[in-house]
Amino acid sequence: AQKVTQAQTEISVVEKEDVTLDCVYETRDTTYYLFWYKQPPSGELVFLIRRNSFDEQNEISGRYSWNFQKSTSSFNFTITASQVVDSAVYFCALIHSTGNQFYFGTGTSLTVIP
Amino acid sequence: GAGVSQSPRYKVAKRGQDVALRCDPISGHVSLFWYQQALGQGPEFLTYFQNEAQLDKSGLPSDRFFAERPEGSVSTLKIQRTQQEDSAVYLCASSLRSFREADTQYFGPGTRLTVL
Numbered sequence: 001a002q003k004v005t006q007a008q009t010e011i012s013v014v015e016k017e018d019v020t021l022d023c024v025y026e027t028r029d030t031t032y033y034l035f036w037y038k039q040p041p042s043g044e045l046v047f048l049i050r051r052n053s054f055d056e057q058n059e060i061s062g063r064y065s066w067n068f069q070k071s072t073s074s075f076n077f078t079i080t081a082s083q084v085v086d087s088a089v090y091f092c093a094l095i096h097s098t099g100n101q102f103y104f105g106t107g108t109s110l111t112v113i114p
Numbered sequence: 115g116a117g118v119s120q121s122p123r124y125k126v127a128k129r130g131q132d133v134a135l136r137c138d139p140i141s142g143h144v145s146l147f148w149y150q151q152a153l154g155q156g157p158e159f160l161t162y163f164q165n166e167a168q169l170d171k172s173g174l175p176s177d178r179f180f181a182e183r184p185e186g187s188v189s190t191l192k193i194q195r196t197q198q199e200d201s202a203v204y205l206c207a208s209s210l211r212s213f214r215e216a217d218t219q220y221f222g223p224g225t226r227l228t229v230l
Contacts, residue, residue, distance in 0.1 A: 033216045045221035100213030104156030
């Protein structure tokens with residue numbers, strides 16, 4: 001069975017602080033993909049990153065970075081120097097290599113206070 | 115357009131009415147997905163199309179839910195005899211290749227359905 005857990009329901013930070021969003025997953029598959037999506041108030045899910053299970057290199061994209069640790073089944077997301085525009089709900093999701101559906105976590109609502 | 119579009123963005127229905135929700139995927143995308151997102155929850159899978167073929171409808175909650183993609187492009191999700199528990203945001207997503215590629219799915223803005 002596939003399962004994604006985002007234990008942090010809501011987080012508030014002050015602008016310019018760093019914040020890490022946690023994601024823990026369960027799967028019996030050896031080949032799978034992990035994703036992060038951002039859902040701003042407008043409702044549309046915006047793709048942020050896709051990572052396959054064989055690539056444990058951390059990735060940095062501007063103020064965003066991702067830490068994939070297969071040993072702990074975690075795929076955490078860090079925003080450095082947060083900005084008000086980062087306020088949104090962030091979803092972690094998993095899909096296995098031959099699957100046709102995402103398994104989403106329940107999301108973390110991030111509020112960045114100016 | 116460049117992205118996935120959905121219409122209407124908002125729909126209010128009286129209990130018992132039928133509704134139809136439309137999705138226009140990214141041009142050329144083979145795969146199309148429908149998800150249901152309840153308030154405060156992550157999206158949950160409803161059904162999947164590869165071109166015009168509906169390959170997986172395991173997530174449809176009841177036989178009141180029906181989806182089609184007759185020409186392999188635009189898709190319609192139909193809900194018959196709506197119930198209050200059907201109130202949710204319905205998201206459509208598309209991806210370039212078949213599900214075997216586990217491609218990135220690109221989402222539309224959703225249709226917020228409220229059943230009174």
